[in-house]
Structures are given as C-alpha cells and as structure tokens.
Amino acid sequence: MARHVYQATLRWSDMDAYRHVNNVQYLRYLEEARVDMMFTLGQREGAKTLAEGVVIARHEIDYRRPLVWRPEPVRVETWVTEIKAARFQLGYEVLDDDGVYARATSVLVPYDLTETRPRRLNAEERAYLERFLES
Amino acid sequence: MARHVYQATLRWSDMDAYRHVNNVQYLRYLEEARVDMMFTLGQREGAKTLAEGVVIARHEIDYRRPLVWRPEPVRVETWVTEIKAARFQLGYEVLDDDGVYARATSVLVPYDLTETRPRRLNAEERAYLERFLES
Amino acid sequence: MARHVYQATLRWSDMDAYRHVNNVQYLRYLEEARVDMMFTLGQREGAKTLAEGVVIARHEIDYRRPLVWRPEPVRVETWVTEIKAARFQLGYEVLDDDGVYARATSVLVPYDLTETRPRRLNAEERAYLERFLES
Amino acid sequence: MARHVYQATLRWSDMDAYRHVNNVQYLRYLEEARVDMMFTLGQREGAKTLAEGVVIARHEIDYRRPLVWRPEPVRVETWVTEIKAARFQLGYEVLDDDGVYARATSVLVPYDLTETRPRRLNAEERAYLERFLES
Numbered sequence: 001m002a003r004h005v006y007q008a009t010l011r012w013s014d015m016d017a018y019r020h021v022n023n024v025q026y027l028r029y030l031e032e033a034r035v036d037m038m039f040t041l042g043q044r045e046g047a048k049t050l051a052e053g054v055v056i057a058r059h060e061i062d063y064r065r066p067l068v069w070r071p072e073p074v075r076v077e078t079w080v081t082e083i084k085a086a087r088f089q090l091g092y093e094v095l096d097d098d099g100v101y102a103r104a105t106s107v108l109v110p111y112d113l114t115e116t117r118p119r120r121l122n123a124e125e126r127a128y129l130e131r132f133l134e135s
Numbered sequence: 136m137a138r139h140v141y142q143a144t145l146r147w148s149d150m151d152a153y154r155h156v157n158n159v160q161y162l163r164y165l166e167e168a169r170v171d172m173m174f175t176l177g178q179r180e181g182a183k184t185l186a187e188g189v190v191i192a193r194h195e196i197d198y199r200r201p202l203v204w205r206p207e208p209v210r211v212e213t214w215v216t217e218i219k220a221a222r223f224q225l226g227y228e229v230l231d232d233d234g235v236y237a238r239a240t241s242v243l244v245p246y247d248l249t250e251t252r253p254r255r256l257n258a259e260e261r262a263y264l265e266r267f268l269e270s
Numbered sequence: 271m272a273r274h275v276y277q278a279t280l281r282w283s284d285m286d287a288y289r290h291v292n293n294v295q296y297l298r299y300l301e302e303a304r305v306d307m308m309f310t311l312g313q314r315e316g317a318k319t320l321a322e323g324v325v326i327a328r329h330e331i332d333y334r335r336p337l338v339w340r341p342e343p344v345r346v347e348t349w350v351t352e353i354k355a356a357r358f359q360l361g362y363e364v365l366d367d368d369g370v371y372a373r374a375t376s377v378l379v380p381y382d383l384t385e386t387r388p389r390r391l392n393a394e395e396r397a398y399l400e401r402f403l404e405s
Numbered sequence: 406m407a408r409h410v411y412q413a414t415l416r417w418s419d420m421d422a423y424r425h426v427n428n429v430q431y432l433r434y435l436e437e438a439r440v441d442m443m444f445t446l447g448q449r450e451g452a453k454t455l456a457e458g459v460v461i462a463r464h465e466i467d468y469r470r471p472l473v474w475r476p477e478p479v480r481v482e483t484w485v486t487e488i489k490a491a492r493f494q495l496g497y498e499v500l501d502d503d504g505v506y507a508r509a510t511s512v513l514v515p516y517d518l519t520e521t522r523p524r525r526l527n528a529e530e531r532a533y534l535e536r537f538l539e540s
Contacts, residue, residue: 009414011436011437012436013433013436015287016282016283016287017282017285017287017339018188018248022283023166023190023194024159024162024163024166024283028418031158031159031418032416032417035417039417040476053153055158055198056198058195058196058197059158059195060193060194060195061193061194062192062193063191063192063193066190069287113153146301147301147302147309147422148298148301148421148429151417151418151420151421151422152417152420152421152422152424154422166281166282166283167281167282174282175341206306206310288458293432293460293461294432297432298429301428301429325428325471326428326468327468328467329428329464329465330463330464331463331464332462333460333462333463336460
C-alpha cells in the first residue's frame, strides 16, 4: 500500500515561450514515472509482462501551479486507484516541498502487441499492482 | 456555431518505440489546433488579447484508435463547450475519414502575463468564443 | 538534378524560453524533409529499400538567423552531395523569402535492421539519389 | 583544466520507431549538459552573465554507437576547445563504461538579449571558460 516515487528530471527545453514548463510536458513526467514503475521496477519484482505492452486509454490532468525549470527534479508519486479484469487506473501527483504542481489519473489497458489486441491482467500483474492500491 | 478545423501535420518522430504516435503527442496536436484558433485566427478576427496569455487548467483525453505516422495530416476539430466569467472549456476531436482517434476537453483560463494572475474574459474574446459554442 | 523541397510546419512548442525556435528543433525539420524525400517520395518512385533503414552517421549545422514561430511553413531544400558504396551525404537549406535560417549536411549509412549492420547501397537506391546529386 | 561532467537522464520517449534513441535527442543531451555547465554551475561560480544569453552558431556531431533507453543516465563530458573575443567552442563526448555514443562540437556566441545582438565575452566569463580549456 505504498506510493511509487519517481524523481523526474526537468529539461530546460520543457519550458515554452511563456517560460513555464509546457502543459504537455507534465504528461511526459507521468510517462517517465509509469515507465519506472512498470518497466524498471516491475521487471525486477515480478511483473515482467507489464513491460511488454500497456496502452493508454484515457488521461485526466489538473494543473495547480506553474513550474519553472530548475536543476532539481520534481517528485512524481503514482498509485493504483482501481484494478479491473482488463484495465486499471493510476493516480498521480507532481510535487515538491513547495506544493503540488499537478494531479492526474490515467486508465491503462494491458495489450498483446503480437496479437494487437487488449488482453486481461494476469495474476502476477494483479499482485504487483495491488501493492500500490489506494482507494 | 461552426467548429474550428485544423489540419495537424504528424512528424515521424511523434511515433514511439511501439511504432504508434505516442499518447502525449496527441496533446501537441490539440495545442497546435488551439494556437491556430486563438492566436492565428483570433488575432485576425478580433480577439487579439487571447494570444497574449491563456493557461491550461485541465485536460481530459480519451484515446480511441492508434495512429501511425503518414504524410497526410489528421484533422483536429475544436469547439467551445462552456464560457464562464474567467474560464472557458474546449471540446476536440482528432479524426480523419477512417474515424476518430481521440476525443478531448480542456479548461482554459485567460491570464495576465504582466500581472501574473488570472483575469476575466473581455467582451471581444467572449464574442469570438461564442462563434464556436456548441452545447 | 533537382533539389527536393519540403514545406516544414513549425509547432508553437518548437520555441524555447528565449522565444526563438530552439536550435535542436531545426534538426527535426531536417528529419521531416529526409522522411519526405526517402520514405514518402522514395517509396513512390522506386527506392523502397531506403525506407527500411538508414542511420545517421554525422550532422553539421550552421545557424544563420533566428526563427520565430509563425503559421507559415519554412522551406527545407535537400540535395545529395556525395554517393559512396555504403554511405551518402545530404546538403540542406532551411529558408523562406526572407533568407536562409540554417545550412546543414548529414552523412547517412544504409542499414540492415534485421541483420543490424551497415550495408551497401543497391542500384535502385543509387539511381534515386543521383536525381538529387549536386556537386 | 577539468572536463565538466553531466549525468543525462534518458526518457523512454527519446527512442523513435527504430527503438533507438533518436539522433536529434543526442543534441538535447548536449543542451542539458551546457545548461548545467553555463547556467547552474556558472551562476554559482561567478559567470552569471553566461546564463543571460548565449546562442548556438554551429553544431557538429558524429554518432558512434546506437543508444537504447535504460534507467541509467549517460555521461556527457564537456570542455572548451577555443575562446575568442566574441565566440567560443565546446567539445563533448556522450559515453558510459561501454564506450562512446557520440562526439560533438558547438560554436557559441554570447548574446545580448535586450539589445538582440552578439556581444564580447567579459573577463569573468573568460576566466570561467578557461577552467575547462583543453587544446
């Protein structure tokens, strides 16, 4: 029941002509956090198949405060809000000690890249995701 | 009461290692459509101040079909779903003759970049946005 | 002996915090021009194998004038400056009626993605590239 | 006479449809290394004005080995190869313990963003750059 924590490095070029991190780049930070949770950690701790194919079905994101580039990373906390037979939902916060920059959720669908179709979660994946379940 | 239509050019590099357009890049296409509607067309047709600063408060996006790079653009249709004193909401569809790739909404807040704070829509902006209002 | 001409669409987000198109994005425009020349046109006009794998060995780029986002595309002219057994070189100019924004060259190596190793140009590819040869 | 060392984080999306880090993204890593050397470290150690505006006049880059995304950063080593009155040149290597992925050089021009014109290096900037001079 623990959140996954990822330190996301900002790139100077993530800022746009308004001199703030561009809204689209926040979703890049969420992607990096997911990759860390599902590919890097998942592969090491028993949910290898998650790395073989998961597609995004939906994102929702609320922007709370503008973010300006700095050398220090932002923290992306990720947790699981719902697990169904063939989809699951993640919650995220992008934050640092000054507060929260964005809150988001994503719906993900396990995907068989060879058969090019959605598939059900297997027992190993389900057990892995349950470690991060917060309701 | 017409939708704004923007032909978004895909870049080959919008595809990721799965050989589909990366989910985050869809939001880049929405941004290009907004820029065309609010900066390019808005400036020509009487809502110049929209180009001076609008920030994103929220996005929702549903992915319907995978998109693979091709030289032909995708069509982004944009319309206004709600206008309030100090915020408005857009609806979008990313599509071509084969169907819809994504549906999305964004909440936008007019912003005074000099004073660095949200501001109310002015009459000119409101009149411009009403042209695209669909409820 | 004609240059290949590609109209590259700028994205608003190609600008960085200095409010100019970021230097790295110019190379994205070169990539789009190459993709158009070698994948789209190449496939239509008899050099299909070029689309199956070409890797970049080297780039040189000189920046001449700053470029600011605008709805109008920039023109990327591309030509072939040298053809060898297993590599060829392209020249480029990024320009519009106001002048030249950048000049560049790239060295490209045909690559067998299945065997993961460089390969020689075949006769069809060579004939296709010679159409753009300028020395 | 020491090289500047920056650990560049790869993003999963830096890979393209060929499942290698896209050639253009290497220049992003060089940018991050420069930002660290000239903005972050420069500001702390007495060359504040370098952060106020430097433009790129030229890049050369040679790609040596393909790079595949992994959670571990790559090392970007940066040094100064030449200092003139109104421009200087950097050398770079992108590498890890397995070898060198790319070698590059850039020509940079100090720029007065207020006056929008090139300017000469000041004594403080020159002294800072000399610490990294390697000939």
